[in-house]
Ligand code: SF4
């Protein structure tokens with residue numbers, strides 16, 4: 001029997017490539033919990049008095065996040081949020097049931113909302129609108145989905161008095177985001193993707209990513225250990241995900257397989273070198289303009305926010321055939 005490299009007693013069950021060690025179930029779980037705890041502390045992600053809205057899609061990352069936070073903090077300070085995007089053929093009922101199973105187990109409040117209920121339209125509505133208008137270079141479903149979900153998360157967080165929004169982005173996701181912003185030379189987004197950056201408007205609730213030091217393969221193992229039968233139905237729009245991210249993802253997987261631990265070293269390094277920039281930028285903090293349509297903060301130089309522009313497209317499409 002191969003014994004665990006940490007406790008030297010129980011049988012080893014999993015290989016942690018990046019740390020070059022074999023670990024038992026208990027030591028694996030403890031390691032993940034303590035890494036998340038350290039990450040929360042290092043970046044002051046959750047303080048006393050914070051109420052955290054956890055966005056839970058039903059995938060392995062968000063289920064892992066919910067379970068870990070439930071183990072680390074007062075469960076009365078957590079609210080889980082499931083957002084149904086309005087994508088036909090994408091079964092959300094099972095996902096919601098799974099989230100409910102976990103929230104019940106921990107006694108956590110669980111909100112389920114649909115994009116349609118909150119903003120009036122789902123992802124399919126947006127895609128149909130573009131088809132109807134015969135838009136020459138249509139935007140991807142993921143563009144609308146991402147913007148709409150962020151808008152809904154923020155407004156629900158405000159409504160329930162949540163002070164933080166937690167998402168299940170893992171180490172792999174976060175390194176990809178850093179690389180994309182570096183390749184684009186987008187210094188503003190690079191700084192914004194640092195865990196210490198603050199939102200640029202009081203109405204924007206700070207988003208936190210407590211799994212940023214946990215590899216994707218580790219969230220898969222964690223979900224497996226816990227018996228979370230996470231959703232395996234793929235979104236029919238999956239191929240519309242940004243191609244640059246997909247390319248960077250496969251490049252990073254290859255690098256990591258040749259030199260395990262590279263991604264963890266890279267994020268640790270980037271978090272450290274970007275930190276002074278975040279602090280400097282914070283001092284010269286900018287005030288974002290307000291969207292003239294919805295009143296929410298928008299990017300500098302914009303008068304109408306991206307969300308309102310997308311919704312406008314749906315409204316235009318609904319007028320086609322009615323006018324005249
Ligand atoms: Fe939304 Fe795109 Fe993910 Fe589908 S693949 S759920 S459209 S972000």
Ligand code: ZN
Nearest residue numbers: 291294305308
């Ligand atoms: Zn707007």
